[in-house]
Amino acid sequence: MADKDKGPRRVTSFDVARVAGVSRAAVSRAFTPDASVSPKTREKVYQAAKELGYRVNYLARSLTNKRSDLVGVVAAGLDNPFRTLQIEHLARTLIFRNFRPILLPTSKEADTSTVIGQLLHYAVSGVIVTSDAPPTEICEQCAAEGVPIVLINKGDEIPFVDRIISDDHTAGNLAADHLVDKGAKRLAAIAASSVSYTARRRCEAFLARCRQRGLEAQLFTVALNDYQSGFNAASGLISLGIDGVFCANDYMACGVIDRLMSGRSREDGPAMRVIGHDNIPQASWAAYELTTIRQPCDLQADQAIGLLMSRMAKPDMTARVEFTPVSLIKRRTA
Structure with a gap:
């Protein structure tokens, strides 16, 4: 009765070794990636572990x-x-x-x-x-x-x-070339001023490429590279007549698009050309259909x-x- 009160005993590697007919060291090797153990022994150990319901205690192993x-x-x-x-x-x-x-x-x-x-x-x-x-x-x-x-x-x-x-250098170049080739004349990039190293780098590359193409783009700095910052920044873009914008990431670009689409039908599209970065799943949604730079x-x-x-x-x-x-x-x- 006392054993029942304590519940079932925890299965150990000794139990697995006994049922599999191997040493405890062989059990340990069977569950260690790239360890030296024959396929036949490994299979016997795995089968015994499955029958007994044995699981390796990786945290305990780490202490050893x-x-x-x-x-x-x-x-x-x-x-x-x-x-x-x-x-x-x-x-x-x-x-x-x-x-x-x-x-x-x-x-x-x-x-x-x-x-x-x-x-x-x-x-x-x-x-x-x-x-x-x-x-x-x-x-x-x-x-x-x-x-x-x-x-x-x-x-x-x-x-x-x-x-x-x-x-990021290639990302900025791709975004700038695509917007210019599509006919955009008043260009801008949006990125947080200090949070992300790569977001700043890709926007700097975008601005440099625009200059190479004969256009002076503006940099809009925001607090965070997030949806709300993009949504809030869109009003400033509209007031300046920006017709092509590169956002540091897709999350921010989605905010820009939602603000630009306010009061417009889906068929009209956003009031300016928008490119993001990352190719998040939401970028392909019908509500956005966002042109973006894929980061695999x-x-x-x-x-x-x-x-x-x-x-x-x-x-x-x-x-x-x-x-x-x-x-x-x-x-x-x-």
Whole structure:
């Protein structure tokens, strides 16, 4: 009766080894990616684990090995649909590579030490920091602990920290050339003044390309690269007679379009040509049909995790930078 009161006993690796007829070390190897174990032994272990309902305790294993299979993904700006898409691809790719993602939301105002504490508490094998998240303290502390880090779309140059950066120069050129070729004469770009490294870079490239094409474009600075900032900025664009605008991201471009379409029918289209950046799912919706620059999250995830894994193998390599190619997606708005 006492055993019943305590509930069912937790299945252990010893139980799996007994049923499979192998050693406990063989069970451990069977559940360790790339470990040396024969296919026949691995299959026997998996079958026994399935019959017994055994699950590997990865956190307990990390206490023994000093490292887990967890990879921290530090992200801010989770209201932006692009960030959701980016995290989804990172998570899927990490799982495919036999890692387990742990998402740590943060913000510009957040206490970075809390994020660092969570990362180190779980003995993560690596960290990926996305564009709007504050990286410097995280990188310094994790580097001191020997934890590999990859930054996505960030300008911080930190020793032994690798980066993936979208090709913002090409993005700005593509947007400028397309608007000019479509006949736009009064051009503008919209981006936050200090939040995003890559948003500023792609808008600077846009302005430079416009000058090369013989047109002087204006830069509208806003507080955030978000929907509401785009919506609010649209009134200023209208008053200045802007007929072609490049938004730092699609999220902002959707705000611009909604303001421009106020009182207009869908058939009329927006009052000026609009190009965004990122190719979020909403960009193809009938309400927007937004011309945009595609930033391929799937390729970006492969690049980031490839760098992370090579950094795990060789921690002392010189810091590296890889660029993610972009392409123009033509739709109704430009």
